[in-house]
Amino acid sequence: MTQRATLDFLLYDWLKADALCQRSRHAEHSRETFDAVLDLGEKIAAEQFAPFNRLTDVQEPEFDGERVHLPAETPKALQAFIASGLIAGAQDAEVGGMQLPTVVEMAAMSFFFKASVSLAGYPMLTRGNANTILAHGTPKQIDVFAKPSFEGRTFGTMCLSEPQAGSSLSDIATKAVPDTASEAHGATPWQQDPLGPRFRLKGNKMWISGGEHEMGDNIVHLVLAKIPGEDGKTIPGVKGISLFIVPRKLVEADGTITPQRNDVSLAGLNHKCGYRGTVNTLLNFGEGKFPVHGQAGAVGYLIGKPGEGLKCMFTLMNEARIGVGLGATMLGYAGFEASLAYAKDRPQGRPMTAAGKDAASPQIPIIHHTDVKRMLMMQKAVAEGGLALAMLCAQLVDDEQTGSEAEAEKARLLLELLTPIAKSWPSEWALEANSQAIQVLGGAGYTRDFPVEQYWRDNRLNMIHEGTHGIQGMDLLGRKVIMNGGKALAVLAERISETIQKAGQAEGLALHANALAGALQKVGATTKAAWSTAQPEEALANATLYLQAFGHTVLAWIWLELALAAKAAQAEGQWDKSPLGDGFLKGKLAAADYFFGYELPKIDAWLTVVARRDLTCARVEADWF
Template sequence: MAKQAYSRRDLSFQLHEVLHVEDLSRFPYFQDHDRGSIDLVLDTAGQFADQLLKPLLTELDRQEPQLVDGTIRLHPGVKNIVRRFGEDGWINALFSYEEGGQQLPATVYNAAVFAMQATNYSGSVPPFLTLGAANLLRSFAKPELMAAFTPHMYAGRWQGTMALTEPDAGSSLSDITTSAEPTEEGYYRMRGQKIYISSGDHDACDNVVHLMLARIKGAPSGAKGISLFVVPRQRVAGGLPAENTQPQDLVSNDVVTAGIYHKLGCKGAPIAHLMIGGSDDCQGYLVGEPNQGLRYMFQMMNEARLAVGVSAAAIGTAAYYAALEYARARPQGRHIAARDVTKPQVPIIQHADVKRMLLFQKATMEGALGLLMQCSYYMDVARVGTGAEKERAELLLDLLMPIAKSYPAEMGVLSTGAAIQVHGGAGYTTDFPVEQFWRESRIHPIHEGTTGIQGLDLLGRKITQHGGRAVGLLLEEIQAAVAAAEGVPELRELAAQLTKTVGILQQTTMHLLGVAEQNHELFLADATLYLELAGLVAVAWQWLRQATVAQNALPAAHPDDQNFYHGKLMAARYFYEYELVRAPSLAKRLQSPNAVTVDMQEAWF
């Protein structure tokens, strides 16, 4: 196990030096959070991770969940993690003081989550799922429904989930068949099945609360007829639970765990196959208005997509530090020019190709983290801001969400793969953690909307929404970063390169919009490649911001910080030299008239 999973110094740099996150205290909701309190949150998250999560990293992977007598059994340590998340206030930290929360900015919270998940991703998944489900109830449920369930969820006693996927309705949610029939008692009788439900059942808590999509009998077909329900695994006989409801007060709600999926990674958080209402005795409660479920659920899905990006960057970062530690300790070979075999071997970190792989990890993961923190900042302003400032943040966040989910997810897989390569044959064994990191990273391009779906969302919807206003705002943000970098002689070349690449992206976008008028299928055929191109520009923007701060800070930096800032500048140079240079070839493919993927016929495979 590597000694270090993430850089506390980099978190401080991203939050304080680049984003100036303490400026959020200008909003009354965040007024109690100054730099001191923010650093305390990050330090506390680090201690929590070291004490509770780190010791179980390998154990949770080796001792995977099992379905025993109808209940999924987890490693006993997960129960302590979930309980402590609730007791220490992590589940409701974003919420108001009146709800027992800390009114913490999402930017700070996501930085803390990043630290925890870099330390042990799968061990931290269940309570963060509860946060998303509880927030959905806060946003759309009637007060009595919220009061019945959220206190138990905040305390970590009851697990929260999002129950969407069905056997014949994965990403196509308009095809779900789970049904809800109203009764005179005020609840709905639920019937159906759900698959791939993360933490959908386990023994580390007293109950599970499913936020479930279903169709009320007689509702319109398709997406317009989907409603959202609270469906607990166990219920209180005769009505809604109360805040003082105890485990012995609960009875079965006819939600049966039919199976468990044995996953490639992330084994501390089980995935369940659920049968609902097999005995015609499952009670669910409508959240909000009928037929608005998909709209409500998109709030949780958008939050989950940003959370996926954070998780992916966290695992990729942990893999980077594991590879860095190994490369510094592993002697192998000698410098290219030194052929004297009597000389001692050198650590592999001194070889240029190993440095290339480490720089790839550093550049992609620290760049991804910068984008994620930027989006988190927009989320905070959108949440508590007003007027034009709020609207601007909302538009930028909505536009960047597909990139913030998919870029860390895709690059996280490559980062963990590079970590295995740095380790050589040792990386392919369970003696080192990087093979586990690769397995755990592989889910992120899939769940909460595959990379392909994110590409369709960006090109097919986000680019043209609101008359393209969000794109204009993003260009303003990038231009501001370019202007700041142009004032730093060492960075003018990078600024010019980003300006040129933005032009390439704009030209490609206009070309594709022209294609859309003639052939919509061809327009979206390579949406994933367009997403990749946009991701390169977005992360290059973040690296230019980080490089500007680092270069300006370097002359007066404390000796201990000199290496840090030099590392930032070299990582920025690497990104521009090795990653951003891929943009023209992507643009060429996107503007090519050769419609290979559209023209290919099924029979020809």
Template sequence: MSKILSRRDLDFLLYEWLGVEALTARERFAEHSRETFDAFLDLSEQIAERDFAPHNRRNDIEEPTFDGVRVQVIPEVAAALKVFTESGLLAATLDVGHGGYQLPHVVARACFLWFQAANIGTSSYPMLTMANAGLLLAHGTEEQVATFVRPMLEGRFTGTMCLSEPQAGSSLSDTLTRAVPAGDGTYKVSGSKMWISGGDHELSETIVHLVLARVAGAPAGVKGLSLFVVPKHLVEPDGTVGERNGVTLAGLNHKMGYRGTTNAVLSFDEATGYLVGEQGRGLAYMFHMMNEARIGVGAGAVALGYTGYLHALAYSRERVQGRPVAGKDPAAPPVPIVQHPDVRRMLLASKAYVEGGLALVLYAAKLLDEPSPEHDLLLDVLTPIVKAWPSQWCRLADDHAVQIHGGYGYTREYPVEQFYRDNRLNSIHEGTDGIQALDLLGRKVTMRDGAGLALLLDRIRATARQAPDDLGGPVLAACDRLARTTATLWRDGNPTVALANATAYLDAAGHLVVAWMWLAQRNAAGDRAGAFYDGKRLAARYFITHELPRTGPLLDLLDSRDTLMADLDDRCLG
């Protein structure tokens, strides 16, 4: 069995639960079948095992360096990206007219999870490039698509998103980067951008930066932001890469994880930029890429947690140590540590987190394949949960993996310590957990008079009613409780009171949503025999009886409308 991902679990989720074969009845996917879906999954597993996983450790130890002229990256990264591009996976979901295969998003997401689990550092480059290309296909001009998107899909160019600045961080309303019309339809972009993943390297002919900047005279705040394509090099009319644009690498950041992905401080000095869409709508356009990246980050957290769990499970069956608590004979042979109750506790919890998180990520992806106003609304509500819940709880699976390995888990002799470090970053990528909490409680559950939350709870209740009463009942009660708490928080419309404990709300809502995912899997497993289905039923019962009760104290805190965090005097902190 692979230690990267479980193909058996993916098949169950895709075919036995989500029924993705039915998507082939839609015109967009009519050329596909179970056979083509399996072929893409097989290819992804093969490339991930052969071309991505082997250099994951080297990517971490020999992280990118900057010699003052060029960024140096280990050669295996470029080789793996070349194979990935040639496989067709880079453009798999796109229209045939753009060189794609019109593969359903849910299948493509399952495919890409193999690469994220095998090597999160290398897989970040195509993840960002695909999201960049998707934004330009949705909002760019035909010329911008021809100039920048096609070379990205061919693997010649890579893409980034440039939002944060040194002085502003996540506070995009304080963006200082400016854009001045050059008089020829282009703009001169100047400023500094920070924490830019994939921001500089020699892995492609050039890098297509999507940059938020403020045109002179634009209003303050996010409504004054516009979006620009600012390539590292100018691109000639014939598609060849020309002279260097005014984009300079000021330095590389060296993080605790994702070390194989360059992370740059970029300086823009009157760099030529091309306006995307209309002035003042930059952040709205950027959210097209940001939302895709947020789901991608959640998927990456699941992938890292999943591979950590599989490594821990294999180790626990191989590592012999100690005897059962009832064993009295010191001469009796020691047993595999998987037989110890506390190890089983960590393994079962990890299984519940990573398989529940995987179901959530794939469910969200499938909503994209069946577009409707209802599904768009549901995805809006789910996105902050898809991003933040795995970033916290699938990281805990990696924490457990380190612990199960004992002292070895804290050394580089085993890969689980890297999985943990890599996964720790996902709580800050594409908006911190706190930002996702504010988005969920401050916007998503209140928009359209709460229609999104009502839709989500209706979906959860429908699944719970199909489950055994002892499992469905607690979930139905949690739905009612979350609805009441949301109304209590917003009863006087005071955002300071409502949002004082937004992270507690995100935790409670996230656990309820994942309980829903487990009920859905439990329902799909039914009474079928076999260890795999027994495992699904066991994990569902565990999550409902051991994890869902965590929401009670969180909702109690929220119901009290406590404002300690909003009111405290920071001088009391020392």
């Protein structure tokens, strides 16, 4: 109930999402339809996802040498999600979508991430895969590969990493050569295939979530590979990377899925600490296990232009990064709710008062102990703040798509700047929130009798996949804050300054406004100091600390925004009749107080190291360890 109430507060009291119905793309919607979508998402997540979260954790995917076996509940849950139509919620009607605002689609998705993040990974990847084809594919590729995914008939993946390359995509070795061999078997010339220029791919990919299973009619892989030149050599670096659609089963030009397997084979499964319900694979492309027309080589179709593969794939990667951040947030939210319920029910100890010294007096629920309140408040500030961050990014997508020209440009810049924060901040701090949830439960939290240990294990992956913390820090400080002469940073500073001005005139928020103003000034000054020598190795030596400080400043801004919204709602009295009572809004204000009192001050230590371009770690030699 508290998550739904918080979503209502974020969508309507803060972001005014119902005003999006005034835009032509969403004109057929209203708050009532938005609420119906949220009701549906909450119901399906509670009934079809949450009951099987532990099952998918203990009953991991198995490979018998021929097929991957999943719990029977996995396809059942995903079919319930597909039947709801939410997988294409924000898409145009012409591709089977509801034309919902992205912010409403993301709000509905939050229920599924909280109920079972590993099950929710399948539709998240499939949607991102289809959106990438929609953005960069030809009309025929959209009809044949994207629309079936939006209909829920096929699933999708992203195939980037390789065993020898990892996050260093410039070093991928998978190759794609023109498929002239198939022409001898009656196929159209490789350049003239209706599905796009046809290639044969050979190489190995790993860490591929959803890479092999028997659900749906097909799996559509988006694969990064390099096209060799006439000399047989590939272009070094990312400029030589192209993107290909590689279906698990071959597809005819009219969209018919054939029984013929493409030459994509499962090399093995990865067995992870968490996210165990999402099958994670190593895939071999073109090893000859499933030869096509008698020859090895996986058949793939070029999407976009040669050499622009990474640019196209970033459509999926950026969407996935925001999705990872939301998933991390909701794991933090799940841990918060579990530890809150435990703290209200678990009696232990007595109050630190004269009466509490009487050993014969009854014990009190641990929620009345100050340190437990601190741990719960930390979780609340992270979970609700992270959810607000995700909703803000989703609404920026809406503004970029349907706002005025000026709104769209500012939204684009702000979204590009905030994407590394939307991915990394919840990944780090919701993980810490999960740790605090375990601490609230004490020894019980460290057992499998309670779910909080699983939430921590699931969340630990989120600092790694879709770009590690270090990569996000270098992206933020090395590119995002300085691109276009710092234009995106200026847009953010303008938004924050507007909030500071409003809060400075609001009762009880002036101190927070001053603290945020100081933080914004420090971030700006540190950004200049880091780049003052124009030496990237100095500027980026402590990029992760900059990422942490920048993220905390953004979340302080968001919490000040939420505090203003809470005070406005108090003045209007619209929450007075809520079953949650006035404690709901007071809790929002208390969480803002917590963030400014306990979290924001941490940025001083982080930024000091960045500003002095400390090279302590950079200068350490390998043999010093």
